[in-house]
Amino acid sequence: MSDVSAHPATETRAADSTTLAEYTTLRLGGPAGRIEIAASAEEIVQKVQQARLRDEEVLILAGGSNVVIGDAGFPGTVVLVRSRGLRVVAEDADTVTVRVEAGEPWDDLVAATVANGWSGLECLAGIPGSAGATPIQNVGAYGQEVAETIVGVGVYDRAEGTLGRIEAADCGFAYRSSVFKYSERWVVLSVDFRLARSPLSGPVRYAELARTLGVEPGDAVPLADARAAVLRLRAGKGMVLDADDPDTRSVGSFFTNPVLDRQAYELLRERAADLGEPPHWPGAGDTVKVSAAWLIDKAGFAKGHPGPEGVAISSKHTLALTNRGGTASTAALIALARDIRDGVHARFGVPLHPEPVLVNCAV
Numbered sequence: 500m501s502d503v504s505a506h507p508a509t510e511t512r513a514a515d516s517t518t519l520a521e522y523t524t525l526r527l528g529g530p531a532g533r534i535e536i537a538a539s540a541e542e543i544v545q546k547v548q549q550a551r552l553r554d555e556e557v558l559i560l561a562g563g564s565n566v567v568i569g570d571a572g573f574p575g576t577v578v579l580v581r582s583r584g585l586r587v588v589a590e591d592a593d594t595v596t597v598r599v600e601a602g603e604p605w606d607d608l609v610a611a612t613v614a615n616g617w618s619g620l621e622c623l624a625g626i627p628g629s630a631g632a633t634p635i636q637n638v639g640a641y642g643q644e645v646a647e648t649i650v651g652v653g654v655y656d657r658a659e660g661t662l663g664r665i666e667a668a669d670c671g672f673a674y675r676s677s678v679f680k681y682s683e684r685w686v687v688l689s690v691d692f693r694l695a696r697s698p699l700s701g702p703v704r705y706a707e708l709a710r711t712l713g714v715e716p717g718d719a720v721p722l723a724d725a726r727a728a729v730l731r732l733r734a735g736k737g738m739v740l741d742a743d744d745p746d747t748r749s750v751g752s753f754f755t756n757p758v759l760d761r762q763a764y765e766l767l768r769e770r771a772a773d774l775g776e777p778p779h780w781p782g783a784g785d786t787v788k789v790s791a792a793w794l795i796d797k798a799g800f801a802k803g804h805p806g807p808e809g810v811a812i813s814s815k816h817t818l819a820l821t822n823r824g825g826t827a828s829t830a831a832l833i834a835l836a837r838d839i840r841d842g843v844h845a846r847f848g849v850p851l852h853p854e855p856v857l858v859n860c861a862v
């Protein structure tokens with residue numbers, strides 16, 4: 500079997516601060532009761548079990564790129580997932596199955612798969628955070644989502660106190676969702692991805708990406724080209740973390756694209772008649788997925804729209820709410836999110852839902 504050695508740890512910051520803002524990409528969140536670093540699957544389980552013995556609530560936190568933590572923080576134990584490593588656990592002529600420890604930095608994994616000629620994750624380049632968090636909301640971008648390549652998830656079951664594996668078919672993967680999202684039960688310890696042995700990407704589905712690559716939608720391109728084009732597009736939208744760019748002090752998209760049934764979509768069309776056809780795509784079943792960015796923009800919240808305390812819509816992407824100065828409170832970010840949600844509802848009658856996990860706060 501091939502040996503893809505784990506990358507050196509990119510970050511093993513000691514838990515020298517109990518302010519959770521230090522551990523989130525938004526730089527928001529109050530104090531934790533206790534912060535524990537877990538550097539292996541065994542340590543993750545151990546720290547969770549120890550907290551349970553102390554009768555403390557547990558928050559699993561990895562890259563902190565998809566959470567909004569309230570100003571009051573989290574009174575229990577925060578377990579920082581810092582396990583590393585990946586290895587091939589199965590292979591045949593056409594595919595390899597890679598088992599990735601939960602704390603492995605996601606973008607490093609994508610880079611490694613591209614370098615090895617393994618196809619299936621290349622369009623997910625540049626997404627911050629950990630491999631173990633990708634099943635939580637079925638991470639997706641530019642026409643790919645992890646549900647297409649995950650074959651199983653290694654878990655610790657907090658309810659039963661046992662180790663186990665959940666097959667992909669039982670993960671409940673849907674658009675930015677799975678059985679793991681908001682679950683008090685499952686801790687992800689590792690994820691198995693089955694990838695095609697191919698120097699080429701899957702069919703490029705996302706029109707903007709196809710245009711950037713100079714190909715037709717449905718064409719395949721060299722893996723490295725797909726990854727590079729995605730990284731370029733993402734950087735232009737403030738969607739690759741950059742410490743010097745306040746537009747990236749966010750959780751990425753703050754709202755999911757609303758999924759409407761036909762009737763609700765017709766109502767939206769009527770209310771938006773003066774604006775032309777709302778951008779939309781087919782959703783699951785007979786549903787229609789609508790662009791949240793378009794709704795927000797047309798409801799009067801343009802790029803750069805300010806909220807209190809220096810929070811603002813990103814100047815590069817309508818869906819990203821940013822803590823520009825790095826000094827705002829979660830309450831300020833939530834106030835901006837509520838303004839946007841209420842404004843879109845008043846204008847179009849469409850409810851917006853937050854994409855990140857909200858901890859001790861609510862929109």
Ligand SMILES: Cc1cc2nc3c(=O)[nH]c(=O)nc-3n(C[C@H](O)[C@H](O)[C@H](O)COP(=O)(O)OP(=O)(O)OC[C@H]3O[C@@H](n4cnc5c(N)ncnc54)[C@H](O)[C@@H]3O)c2cc1C
Binds near residue numbers: 601739
């Ligand atoms: C600039 C930017 C761009 C982004 N772009 C995208 C994008 O294109 N597509 C997309 O889907 N997302 C995107 N995101 C969101 C985010 O990067 C992903 O959701 C990512 O997978 C979160 O990983 P994390 O390690 O940071 O998770 P965290 O933020 O640490 O955790 C998120 C949630 O998962 C839970 N969790 C984390 N690890 C585990 C584990 N091992 N076991 C159980 N629960 C766990 C946490 O408790 C929390 O509820 C973006 C975020 C940013 C800041």
